[in-house]
Amino acid sequence: NSEKTLGQQVDYKIIGIDAGAGVVQAAEKAVEDYDLDFKVQTSSGAAMTQALGDAIENNKPIIITAWTPHWKFAKYDLKYLDDPKGSFGGEEKIHTITRLKLKEDMSNAHKILDQFYWTPEDMESVMLKVNEGENVVEVATQWINDNQDKVSEWTDGAHKVDGEKIKLAYVAWDSEIASTNVIGKVLEDMGYNVTLTQVEAGPMWAAVASGDVDAIVAAWLPGTHEKYMADYNDQVEDLGPNLEGAKIGLAVPAYMKIDSIEDLAK
Ligand code: PBE
Missing domain, CATH: 3.40.190.100 (Glycine betaine-binding periplasmic protein; domain 2)
Structure with missing residues (x-):
């Protein structure tokens, strides 16, 4: 050998x-x-x-x-x-990307998505528990309870709604399972009727560009998803990083x- x-x-x-x-x-x-x-x-x-x-x-x-x-x-x-x-x-950053008209149609949800920002350590703490076999929704709920200071920054200036629908798409990458479930639960706690749809990477980008979904928090830039961003650049709004220090x-x-x-x- x-x-x-x-x-x-x-x-x-x-x-x-x-x-x-x-x-x-x-x-x-x-x-x-x-x-x-x-x-x-x-x-x-x-x-x-x-x-x-x-x-x-x-x-x-x-x-x-x-x-x-x-x-x-x-x-x-x-x-x-x-x-x-x-x-x-x-170094890569993970960006939040929305469909072009989200700000116009749903400015309150847009504000929360825009303010969503956490650290690699935050994301890892969620991922580790999910990897240990805990239910992702329960882990996200617990993380939110334990990190009210951060969550209140994300929801600062936003108001509660009554069942307005919002759709997020994500890929079954452990990192994105964590982030999408956390921000999804935050939106749910603000009164939104949230749908999380799991798809492949190409369809995820196509869905936010076409407006089939409202947002993704899974865009790795500038390198990892460079090609997708080049394809859809003028059909989406880039709200900037929700996490820095990725690789x-x-x-x-x-x-x-x-x-x-x-x-x-x-
Ligand atoms: N990943 C995780 C993705 C982005 C998020 C690094 C596996 C990729 O497109 O490679």
Whole structure:
């Protein structure tokens, strides 16, 4: 086994997530930029974390598409591979994006969405509990109860409504399950009749651009969702970051001897 190259040991696979994810597209770009023999295997966020957990349990090598904030960095000892060519970009921010006329039609909801802002630590605390098996709505409710200071900033200057409908779309990425459920519950507590719809990344962006949904809190910019933003730029309103200090890249368990994406070319 020790005679096998790393590529042979992992079957030349980088374990990706859904094909629409920006991190998968960036990984494919890295394969080209670094001239690697690897393939990015698409699956889902859940399948990727399952494969990661299995590999770590068996002390096996694995290369995954990774992002922060995510509970995997708290649960496992992982390291990002250095990316000297910058295939994965730099610091990312998660933006709130609304359909163009939301401000005109629903200025109160627009205000709350615009004021939604939290930290990677906040998001991680929600994700960790959900990963431990707690119900996401209960975790979101608890987080809101424990963080009334933040929530009151988000709802500052807004009033309660009586069952007005609002729709949010999101992708089943752990980070976005957390954020969408928290802001969804805040809107519900303000009297909105909230629908959260889980879709793939492309349809999520298309839905907010067409106005089929009112907003998303899952737009990773400037790099991860650059292509989606370029496509829909003039059909959506960008309310700016709801979280700063995000990142995407390739990650491996800390027990692996490589440190850079360049090491995969050897
Ligand atoms: N992610 C999480 C997404 C954005 C949120 C990094 C997996 C992606 O498009 O890659």
